[in-house]
Amino acid sequence: MTTDIPLNADCPLPDPAGLHTERELVAVLRLLKDRTGLTYRQLESRARRAGHRLPRSTIASVLARTTLPREEFVTALVCACGLNPAPWQAAHRRIAGQAVHTDAADPHETAPRPWQMPYCAPGLRGHDEEVDSVVTWLTNAQDPAPVQVITGPPGVGKSVVALRAVGRAAAHYPDGQLYVELRRPRPMAEPLPAADVVDRLLRGFGFPPAQLPAGAAERAALLRTTLTERKVLVVLDDAASAAQIRSLVPARKRSALLVTSRFSLVALHGSRRARLRPLPAPEAEAALRQLLGDERAGPSSRALRALASYCGGLPLMLRITAARLAARTDLSVDALASRLAxxxxxxxxxxxxxxxxxxxxxxxxxxxxxxxxxxxxxVRTFLFFGRSREPEIRLSHLADVLDVSHARAEWAAEQLLDSHLVEVTPTGRYRMHDLLRCFARELAEREHTAEKGRWSGPIGMLTTRTTVA
Known part of the structure; x- marks a missing residue:
């Protein structure tokens, strides 16, 4: 039976032959149901047409557990999803033959299994090699590194890469998936304290607040123990520093911590990194065309190429551009390109x-x-990149303009570099991305206007006359 359901080809399901435990089988069945996008009612109806009985209540109940379902259930669900049931039946029989039923002795069977990942649109283009690298790490039990950091400039798509990788590796973590946004809501977007992050994760595991230890260090130790005992995937999105997550890292990799950050987090020892860069021009143009659709993008690629260029190859900006064109059907691709110029x-x-x-x-x-x-x-260094007419800045020039020592200018430039707000050219100069430079220019002009305002009016005029005299 061939499928007529648009399963995401970019995130293929694991091979049933590679499943070894009851929990892994149920996790993949749950993933299969999610990938189809079918409701319980639709699954029941499709199973009935294929000659199987699959009540909606049974689907919900079985997929909420981790014990081995009946083979008839597996067959009915897989057929309803439009797949060949034979490999799944073979996997069920193999697992049933080797399973040792210790439900009463296994505390994981009664523990909550969180599934907290936010939605990620399927089929997004860009950074495919980096996604593959993260998936390899997530699915390789022999890799000892317990933390993977995805880093890069703002808008480059760090969260999307993390969620795409999670979608492909979810079945390897049958005890659940946890997600924490590491910043408070805007406008300030302050980093969450490490203790708050620990508490959120423990609540996700189902620990009642009354049963948690009183001290922050003891709670962090409880979290590390829990991560070591279970096979859980944790995504920590937008970390502000290594200190914010250091206490969460378990001693060995049974669970996995996937961290996104604008910073390099080089102080997080034992972690591996995937650095994302803006998409090259051809990939950015292809991603924008995919987001718009061929009909909206139009046959001409000149305006589309210009739009992708003005977005700087940043996936977030490409998404904003596509959403703006989708919301304004009267706005042509050429007109928006002219405005962004x-x-x-x-x-x-x-x-x-x-x-x-x-x-x-x-x-x-x-x-x-x-x-x-x-x-x-x-801050003055950041604003200077916005005011400067030169695309590349020498460190000596930066020190002269800011009237600071060479060491002080180097410290500031390195801070911007670690934050992915500037990059170093092969000649050793510093360069800022076009969109960041536009933002820095806005801030610099706003500050310059505020400075002039402080010296305007009668008091400012009197001070100026006194100074001149």
């Missing part, structure tokens, strides 16, 4: 219905203000 209007045009380029960039700027010093060297 003006750098001073570009950030204003990159916004639609809750998605905004400025918001993502502003979070990175807020991070700078939190680690800056009294003389604002770091």
């Amino acid at each position: 003006d750098e001073r209007d570009r950030l204003g045009a990159l916004r639609v219905a809750g998605l905004e380029a400025r918001a993502s960039l502003a979070d990175s700027y807020q991070d700078l203000t939190r680690v800056d010093d009294a003389d604002r060297t770091l």
Whole structure:
């Protein structure tokens, strides 16, 4: 029986022959149901047409457990999903033959199995090699590194890469998946304290607050123990520092921690990294065409190529552009490309219905203000990249303009580099991404206007006359 259901080819299901435990089989069946997008009622109806009995209540009940379901259930569900049941029946018989039923002795069977991952649109293009690398790490039990960090500049698609990888590796973590956004809601988007992150994860595991240890260190130890005993996938999205997550890392990799961050997190020892860069021009154009659809994108690629270029190859900006064109059917691709050509209007045009380029960039700027010093060297360095007419900045020139020592200028530049707000050219100069430079210019002009305002009016005029005299 061939499938007529659009299963995501980019996220194929694991081979049933590779399943070894009852929990793994049920986890993959649950994943199969989610991938089809079919409701319980639709599955019941499709199974009936294929000659099987599959009540809606039975589907919900069986997929909520981790014990081995009956072979008849597996056959009916797989047929309802449009797949050949033979490999699944063979996997069921093999697992049933080797299973040792210790339900009463296994505390994991009664523990909650969280499934907290947010929705990720299937089939998104870009960063396929990085996704493959993360999936390999997630599915390789021999890799000792307990943490994978996905890092890169704002808007580059770190969260999407993480969720795409999770979608492909979910079946390897039958005890559940946990997700924590590591920042408070905007406008400040402050980092969550490490103790709050620990508490959220423990609540996800079903620990009642009254049973948690009183001390933060003891709670972190309980979390590490839980991660070591179970096979759980944890995604920590948008980490602000290594200190925010260091206490969560278990001693060995049974569970997996997948972390996204704008920072390199080099102080997180024992972790492996995948650094994302903006998409090359051909990939960015192809991704934008995929988001728009061929009919909306039109036959001409010149305007589409220009749009992808103005988005800087950043997937978030490509999504915003596609959403804006979808919301404004009267707005042509050429017209939007003409508007984005003006750098001073570009950030204003990159916004639609809750998605905004400025918001993502502003979070990175807020991070700078939190680690800056009294003389604002770091913020002044960021603003200088917005004011400068030169695309590449020498370190000596930066020190002269800011009137700081060479070591101080180097510290500021390295902070921006670690935050992925600038990059180093082969000649050793520093360069800022076009969209970031637009944002830095806006902030610099706003600050310059505020400075002029402080010296306007009668008091400012009097001070100026006194100084001149």
